[in-house]
Amino acid sequence: MSICFDKVASSYLFLEKALFGSSLQQMRCSHLSHIENSKKILLIGEGCGFFLRKLLEVNQEAMITVVEPSERMVKQAKSRVPDHDRQRVLFCKVPFEEFLPQVQFNAACTCFLWDCFEENQIMKLLPKVLDCLESGGVFINVDFTETRSSEGRKFKISHFLLLRMLYGFFRFTTGIESTRVTEIKPMAESNGFYVMDTRCHEKLPILSEVFRRKNFERCP
Ligand SMILES: C[S@@+](CC[C@H](N)C(=O)[O-])C[C@H]1O[C@@H](n2cnc3c(N)ncnc32)[C@H](O)[C@@H]1O
Numbered sequence: 001m002s003i004c005f006d007k008v009a010s011s012y013l014f015l016e017k018a019l020f021g022s023s024l025q026q027m028r029c030s031h032l033s034h035i036e037n038s039k040k041i042l043l044i045g046e047g048c049g050f051f052l053r054k055l056l057e058v059n060q061e062a063m064i065t066v067v068e069p070s071e072r073m074v075k076q077a078k079s080r081v082p083d084h085d086r087q088r089v090l091f092c093k094v095p096f097e098e099f100l101p102q103v104q105f106n107a108a109c110t111c112f113l114w115d116c117f118e119e120n121q122i123m124k125l126l127p128k129v130l131d132c133l134e135s136g137g138v139f140i141n142v143d144f145t146e147t148r149s150s151e152g153r154k155f156k157i158s159h160f161l162l163l164r165m166l167y168g169f170f171r172f173t174t175g176i177e178s179t180r181v182t183e184i185k186p187m188a189e190s191n192g193f194y195v196m197d198t199r200c201h202e203k204l205p206i207l208s209e210v211f212r213r214k215n216f217e218r219c220p
Contacts (some may be wrong), residue, residue: 005047008173009072012048020204026204027051030199031140032058034210038106039063042132044096044115049077055109056085061086065105069095096125104134106187111142116170119182126184130191133182135215139193145200145207146181159205185209 008015016024028051035041036059043066046052052066066089068074076091081089092099108129114122129139144163163181170176185195193211200207 003174003176004130005070005174006072009076023204025209026200028143029054030208031210034138035107040103040105041107042108044110046077047073049080051111052077053080065090066100067092067096080089101132105132107138108133109140112182115143116176116178118178122182126187127191133213137213139211141184144181145205
């Protein structure tokens with residue numbers, strides 16, 4: 001079954017605010033300083049464009065490519081782009097699997113994307129992210145986590161239940177088949193990235209990680 005977020009696009013913002021207040025957006029934006037001077041940025045699975053809007057404010061020069069397959073999500077994201085920024089945002093309405101990059105990017109960002117995929121799918125897609133980045137390029141990933149909590153706190157049963165509820169909802173509404181969040185860090189490391197910075201949300205099981213692409217080619 002293929003994933004389709006069209007059904008949830010119109011209620012996504014309402015649900016996010018109702019369940020998490022401003023926490024998801026805080027985490028999306030917690031590492032923006034790493035890409036405020038990047039000139040070519042790739043956003044994969046950007047959804048309604050909350051992160052895009054903030055990125056356009058913080059970085060006023062970057063050319064931004066958004067890869068997002070959901071027609072309705074793209075419509076919403078486009079509506080969040082101010083008129084004066086239209087020329088520097090390119091929307092590609094395809095799954096990332098089908099995306100054909102025309103340039104090498106300085107930075108790539110994924111927010112709450114990989115939790116929609118099973119480990120074997122991520123193993124195929126993550127190397128493609130690496131291939132889209134130039135040597136030294138930055139990769140920011142923000143997502144839920146099943147294993148990490150902020151320092152000194154244990155991963156709680158309430159976090160476990162929250163994630164199961166979210167998975168139940170998105171399985172029903174979008175057709176995702178994944179049932180748990182896969183840790184990206186080990187896969188990113190084995191694909192030529194190293195970790196530069198990590199932040200956990202104080203109360204919620206959300207992790208923001210910044211990786212940099214090593215300055216050598218990945219082995220075929
Ligand atoms: C859980 S939503 C996250 C949206 C947004 N990034 C956020 O932070 O809220 C996952 C997004 O990934 C998109 N998506 C699903 N499959 C995808 C694929 N194969 N390639 C790129 N994006 C995809 C969905 O359409 C949806 O907008």
